[in-house]
Amino acid sequence: MKIVVIGATGHVGGYLVPRLVRAGHEVVAVTRGASEPYHSDPAWNRVERVFLDREAGDAAGTFAGAVAGLGADVVVDMVCFTPESASQLVEALRGRVELLVHCGTIWVHGPSAEVPITEDVARTPFGEYGTGKAAIEELLLREARRPGGLRSVILHPGHITGPGWPMINPQGNLDLSVWEALATGGEVLLPNSGLETVHHVHADDVAQAFERAIARQAEAAGNSFHVVSERAITLRGFATAIARHYCQEPNLRFVPFDELRTLIPADSAEASFQHASRSHSVSIERARRVLGYAPRFTTLEAVLDGLAWLRAEGRVDLPA
Structure with a gap:
């Protein structure tokens, strides 16, 4: 498949892009500037680089169309933080790509009540980041579940760690x-x-989950998954x-x-x-069962x- 990764050189993208290349996919890395990936790998030599400023493009209404114009089968969005930005991307990609995979966060959950927290538990997010990501998830899942809607998967990493940050x-x-x-x-x-x-998670384990969501998109579409350590x-x-x-x-x-x-x-x-x-402690049972996710x-x-x-x-x- 042809896969476009938005925010490709960040903590997770640095591991994900080489994984996708080694799996035989054609990968286009979209970044704001010519930054080097957090994690170097020879596979980057086989990656097309495209430079787009999302903030400016969203303000002008051009970013989502430029991404859609890249002709991807799958778009992976690592750096969407507002429902408005997500909505623009959905409108541009609907009917043009097979799948959108969005990077969320376990901060869609507020303070822990019963643990481990599952994806379907009642949520009480607080703060701009967590509430924004929760609103994006709601938008994407509503879109994915309606007839003719853009299929999407949302992955919620914990505290991403490993080399680079x-x-x-x-x-x-x-x-x-x-x-x-x-x-x-x-x-x-x-x-x-x-x-x-x-609840931490290594960036390469997050990348593993993204790769598996793409490979198992028929089972994964329309769902969200926690991605953390055991x-x-x-x-x-x-x-x-x-x-x-x-x-x-x-x-x-x-x-x-x-x-x-x-x-x-x-x-x-x-x-x-x-x-x-x-005080998060979240379950990976759904990701394990549906995606085959197994943190290393x-x-x-x-x-x-x-x-x-x-x-x-x-x-x-x-x-x-």
Whole structure:
């Protein structure tokens, strides 16, 4: 098939595009500029590159038509964040492509109630990102289920990790010094009792799910799927595992969240609140059953792969 990937050089696209090429597909990578993929691979030499500015194109009403004009069988959309942008793409692709595969997020769910969270549980999203993605999913599934509508699949990754970008740490934010403190026996503050959960996934496992959704589109169309590691992890368990990986006993101090806000930088505190207040732990049973999804990395393995990259890039000072 001819597959167009929008946002192709990002964290997931860097793994997905080579997978699609090796599977024999013709791949067109759509990006805003000539950025290099997060994950290099010789397969990129066989990929057509097309440069389109989505924000400007959406404002002018030209982006969706330009994508439709590429003549794809399947379009993979990694970077759609508003229902308005999704609606433009649907209108342009309807009747012209076989399938649209959209990258959502587990943040379509609000705070956890019963766990693991399934795709069909009642949702209480909050925040612009989560509510926007939930609205996009509703739009796409409604379209997919009506006669003559554009078929679509929505995949909801957890906290994407692996080489290429900092990942959510056991404090629930992106502060790189937290990793260094855990690796050297330094004190790390955790909110409340540290029993809130985060649910990571390696970028290549997300790419695996996208590839499988395309290969099994007849079964997958009209559905959404969680894409995470086998199990979520508590902040306390996460911190302990990282410290012991570096042969340290964790030096943790638990403080009420309101106090934590006063003790760490404001941006880190806000990120910690956003993650801890959701405390996601989601099910992959539907993705396993319908797509054959089988994550290769546990949460800890995915994070350690990302830490190895951060160390090699000189972003963190960690023991070998």
